[in-house]
Amino acid sequence: MADVPTITLNDGTTIPQFGFGVYQVPPEETAETVAEALKVGYRHVDTAEMYRNEQGVGEAIEQSGLGRESVHVTSKLNNGAHAPDDARAAFEESVTKIGGYIDLFIIHWPTPNAEGSDYLETWKTMLEFKDDGRARSVGVSNFEVDHLRRITDETGMRPSVNQIEVHPYFQNREVVAYCQEHDIAIEAWSPIAQGAVLDDPVITEIADAHGKTAAQVTLRWHIQKGYIVFPKSSTPERIRENFEIFDFELSDDDMSKIDGLDKGEDGRTGPNPNKF
């Protein structure tokens, strides 16, 4: 079984750099799909209240016999639950479904234009969960530089991670640079752009040269960038394929060719967090 590197977050906790994402895994199939990933060797699962499949993640871990402590689980506070009391209730529910505590709990989206909520107040509530101990770490997702600056300036507490869209076509460089400068770990969501980068000739040429697939090369690029990644798949062969990225290395030249694929804003697959 491959040795997945771990990253130490700015609060001293550790997280496996590679994991399994369950966005769009139907709730009734989640336990089985996650069980497959655990069998392959994944020890990190990324779920969310929004995905309605936290229960399945918790069940798979319990039934695996590995022990709750062996698997790092991230979940996310949903957009409609930012108000402090709603956030507290949502946290309790996530904790129960996942199995007593959550390794990393993050604000899913800042929703800066939502009426009746303010991500700064939500961040203060997240810090309660960290103090409570049942969120081992707390962080954010889809935060832009001004959002990060505001919560850090106002509370003096940095998030441990910022989970943002990053892949070869959208490298999100400004947010990445800010996070790196402030020791906020980058988690790259949609790491293969939901498949959109897999036919890219630059990536397929590098893949052929290494005897690897385009998905493996793209995931390896993220690992060598230092990002935390958790591709999603429901197919056992692809779950295994995506995990087999620790037995080869991309050269500096390979890395800079993939760096060159960035399309800026045009490369996004998801919404701009300032407008969502």
Ligand code: NAD
């Ligand atoms: P992804 O880039 O991981 O792509 C997943 C899709 O690519 C799958 O549906 C599958 O069709 C295809 N695929 C996977 N492996 C493949 C392979 N080896 N060969 C060919 N095709 C393959 O996209 P994603 O699921 O959007 O992102 C990964 C995870 O990131 C999610 O599951 C979720 O946990 C997280 N995420 C978070 C946010 C957020 O707002 N925080 C948003 C999107 C995703």
